[in-house]
Amino acid sequence: MTDGFDLAAHARAMRAAGWWQDKTFDDLLEAAITASPGKRAIVAYRKDKGFDRPVKVMSYAELGAAVAQAAGSLRAMGVGPGDVIGLMLPNWWEFVVTAFAACRIGAVPNPLMHIFRERELRFMLGFAETKAIVIPKSFRGHDFPAMIDGLRPELPALDHVIVVDDDGPRGFDRLVMNSGAAPIPAAEGTPADPGEMAVLMYTSGTTGEPKGVMHCSNTQVACATALGNRFGLTAEDVHFAVTPFGHMTGYTAMMVQAIYCGGTMVLQDVWEPEAGVAIMAREGATHMAAATPFLSDICGVIAGGGPVPGLRTFLCGGAQIPPVVIERARELIGLGASSLWGMSEGLAGSLTEPARAHEKSASTDGRAVEGVELLIADENLAPLPQGETGRLWFRGALQFLGYFKRPGLDARGPEGWFDSGDLAYMDAEGYIRINGRSKDIVIRSGENIPVVEIESILYRHPRVTDAAIVGYPDKRMGERACAFVALADDRPFSMDDLRAWMEESGAARQYWPEAVEIIASMPRNAAGKIQKFLLKEQAAKYAAD
Known part of the structure; x- marks a missing residue:
């Protein structure tokens, strides 16, 4: 029980409705192996090895054998049920193998973005009492073993540091793949109950300490089911995985999704657009989940004469998709990019189906996926009329189990509604549009400025590549708005330019920003969200004294 929310009752309801299937990761993997043991499961590319050919190709039978061996090695190290294993790797095959091996022995994978450093890791590893961590020897010039070794005196629970690409005693190959320990096949595994924590993912909040979001295999399989059905994914699909596995989009909507479908997963560890598009074309990629900049980059490569990949579906989340990007994707690839709203606590909440992507993705963030209910209401859960902006609440099969070691932060009531923190409105067909954040709004003279709408207008400017609106204090008005814009060129962009564009767009004058700042690039957190604080x-420099 957390503030009235009964997790056991929720679990019973999800099972009764058929949304929770009680399948473990082993069930997904074994089904894929049985169906097509010789089929390619993983095709892995690494920048440091050259993107002209994969560094590793694994069939489903080979993936199954690798997971069994890794599970045996981890158990021999003393890793067992409930122990947390940090996975601080790029999108390498070793990540996939270790994640599935950990789940086989009941341990809890904790994906960690490889851009984290001492400040984040000191808290995250200590709070989770992480027992083992898997890291690269080096990635993008950073010495990961030296960093973790420097932290170990502060991490008494950390028994094992496993290093990919290390030939020494801590090497992944030696400790995990060639340890001599007896493999553990799926039939001999001890996975967590499908309703118990199977992954720990820290929120990528823009302020404050991160919270550990707990998901089980049931919530993740429900997500894979909902997305797979909406997209029409099958075992024939080739999933292009460049979105980091250290984030829920990469972990669940790509890694788990690909195994759930029994498809092929193509990994690229560093996003380089030209190389990525070439790999997509070479490997026959049909499905991708990534943020808007990736889609824009792909279009840019194709427009410049690059090969046209056979992408059939594209899940686009994290920020609204500028209409120009949607149009370019349709014209250049014949692709309908599907807008999505989601968060760590709820995985995928809404999605636009491909058939209506061209019509709806530019103006909405999709409609509720299977097993999810969405509600636009005030802070007291009183529903608001169609088209009126309010808090976005959600509940259902994809909802998290709670916050690790912090039940008091989970404010769900008896009916299970969770306040997303987003502001949104809903149209007559149930499609929602995110219209700001409840904690990130600008109120000028008592009137809420539609931050997301104004940002979308700025995005449509031909010279603007990125945009964000924030408030700054004003004694008379309460707040005023400042527009931060990144530009495609070095020419000046003044307030006069901004006002002219706002007027041309038809935006109400009371919504126009009063200041503009040119910025080389937006500060973003590990999930790619702009750090507006x-x-x-x-x-704040614009505030009057």
Whole structure:
């Protein structure tokens, strides 16, 4: 029980409705092996090895054998049920093998973005009492073993540091793949109950300490089912995985999704657009999940004469998709990019189906996926009329189990509704549009400025490549708005330019920003979300004394 929310009752309801299937990761993997043992499961590319050919190709039978061996090795190290294993790797095959091996022995994978450093890891590893961590020897010039070794005196629970590409005693190959320990096949595994924590993912919040979001295999399989059905994914699909596995989109919507479908997973560890598009074309990629900049980059490569990949579906989340990007994708690839709204606590909440992507993705963030209910209401859960902006609440089969070691932060009531923190409105067909954040709004003279709408207008400017609106204090008005924009060229962009564009767009004058700042690139967190609190600090200079 957490503030009235009964997790056991929720689990019973999800099972009774058929949304929770009680399948473990082993069930997914074994089904794929049985169906097509010789089929390619993983095709892995690494920048440091050259993107002209994969560094590893694994069939489903080979993946199954690798998972069995890794599970045996981890158990021999003393890793068991409930122990947390940090996975601080790029999108390498070793990540997939270790994640599935950990789940086989009841341990809990904790994906960690490879861009984290001492400050984040000191808290995350200590709070989770992480027992083992898997890291690269080096990635993008950073010495990961030295970093972790420096932290170990502060991490008494950390018994094992496993290093990919290390030939020494801590090497992944030696400790995990060639340890001599007896493999553990799926039939001899001890996975967690499908309703118990099977992954720990820290929120990528823009302020404050991160919270550990707990998901089980049931919530993740429900997500894979909902997305797979909406997209029409089958075992014939080739999933292009460049979105980091250290984030829920990469972990669940790509890694788990590909195994759930029994498809092929193509890994690229560093996003380089030209190389990525070439790999997609070479490997026959048909499905991808990534943020808007990836889709824009792909279109840019194709427009410049690059090969046209056979992408059939594209899940686009994290930020609204500019209409120009949607149109370019349709014209250049024949692709309908599907907008999605989701968060760590709820995985995928809404999605636009491909058949209506061209019509709906530019103006909405999709409609509720299977097993999810969405509600636009006030802070007291009183429903608001169609088209009126309010808090976005959600509940259902994809909802998290709670916050690790912090039940008091989970404010769900008896009916299970969770406040997403987003503001949104809903149209007559049930499609939602995110219209700001409940904690990130600009209120000028008592009137809410539609931040997301104004940002979308700025995005449509031909010279603007990125945009964000934040408020700064004003004694008379309460707040005023500052626009931060990144530009495609070095020419000046003044307030006069901004006002002219706002007027041309038809936006109400009371919504126009009163200040503009040119920025080389937006500060973003590990999930790619703009850290607006940093922009607010910069905008504070405009506040009158």
